[in-house]
Amino acid sequence: MKRGYRRLAATISLAAMAVMLAGCGDKMGVLNPKGTVGKEQLDLIMISTVLCLIIVVPTIVMAFWIAWKYRIKRKQKADYDPEWSHSTKIEAFMWGIPVLIIIVLAGVTIHYTYKLEPSKPLESEHEPITIQVASLDWKWLFLYPEQGIATVNYLQFPEDVPVRFELTSDAPMNSFWIPQLGGQIYTMSGMAMKLHLIADEPGEYYGSGANFSGEHFGEMNFIAKATSQEEFDQWVQEVKDGSEALTQEGYNELALPGVTEELSFSSFPEGLFDWIVVKYGSGGHSGHSATEAESDSAESGEGSDEHAGHAAALPAGQSETETGSEQHAHH
Numbered sequence: 001m002k003r004g005y006r007r008l009a010a011t012i013s014l015a016a017m018a019v020m021l022a023g024c025g026d027k028m029g030v031l032n033p034k035g036t037v038g039k040e041q042l043d044l045i046m047i048s049t050v051l052c053l054i055i056v057v058p059t060i061v062m063a064f065w066i067a068w069k070y071r072i073k074r075k076q077k078a079d080y081d082p083e084w085s086h087s088t089k090i091e092a093f094m095w096g097i098p099v100l101i102i103i104v105l106a107g108v109t110i111h112y113t114y115k116l117e118p119s120k121p122l123e124s125e126h127e128p129i130t131i132q133v134a135s136l137d138w139k140w141l142f143l144y145p146e147q148g149i150a151t152v153n154y155l156q157f158p159e160d161v162p163v164r165f166e167l168t169s170d171a172p173m174n175s176f177w178i179p180q181l182g183g184q185i186y187t188m189s190g191m192a193m194k195l196h197l198i199a200d201e202p203g204e205y206y207g208s209g210a211n212f213s214g215e216h217f218g219e220m221n222f223i224a225k226a227t228s229q230e231e232f233d234q235w236v237q238e239v240k241d242g243s244e245a246l247t248q249e250g251y252n253e254l255a256l257p258g259v260t261e262e263l264s265f266s267s268f269p270e271g272l273f274d275w276i277v278v279k280y281g282s283g284g285h286s287g288h289s290a291t292e293a294e295s296d297s298a299e300s301g302e303g304s305d306e307h308a309g310h311a312a313a314l315p316a317g318q319s320e321t322e323t324g325s326e327q328h329a330h331h
């Protein structure tokens, strides 16, 4: 009876595992990367997993083996040593291997942390394209400063071309994440972060806000579509010809809490991104003009009291120098 019960439990758990894995397919996200950054991150995940299995598998095997070896029915054959208290061999084994694994794990993690530093430009024969991202209450705004267009909850860029994202927030902190292309990065009001990603092949990739930011945060999903350069240029032209302009008033309205479907705009106010960043940059008084935002003024570096640590990251956009991602260990 007991035996049959155990066998049933094992069968059920195996079947559940098979069903769970079969359901993944294309939705495997980070396990099915489509860009250089995502692929390297998968390497790190796999190396870490294998290293941990070196501990986990023998431990599980030993748990069963010891229980079997010292089971009560076998008492006359099992080793019996009541005076036993210390074994240097066992101590060396049970401390040495985990210490070695932690050292290797730390080394590998440090290596990839520097290699995949999000503000570091990616090596490519193509010139990067810049896309500015602002997380709003509860939508994503994408600005294309080089093309002059803007979109909401929809992202398109050429494949094989590095994308240089500049990110901020005009709402609670959020997290920008396209799992198949690479790791997430936080968007925060009053500061600009940088993230470089690349898509190795055309496709529609799922993107989301990976940080809880209120009632409709679950609807902050977007499609990141990688296409050929020609298709991208054509799309930009279509947006320019077939959409309305985003005005400052239009933006203020868009930034109000609420959800919206995909939108596109033929143009947007110059310096809008920097305006959003600087809005939160100096001690709480909002309403800075765009010109102020662009003038690299020392004022924008003040930062609010509670975010003083980010001051170095301001102002954004204008400078090619590093942004605050290094200063963000505290998040």
Ligand SMILES: [Cu+2]
Pocket (backbone or CB within 6 Å): 188, 191, 310, 331
């Ligand atoms: Cu911050």
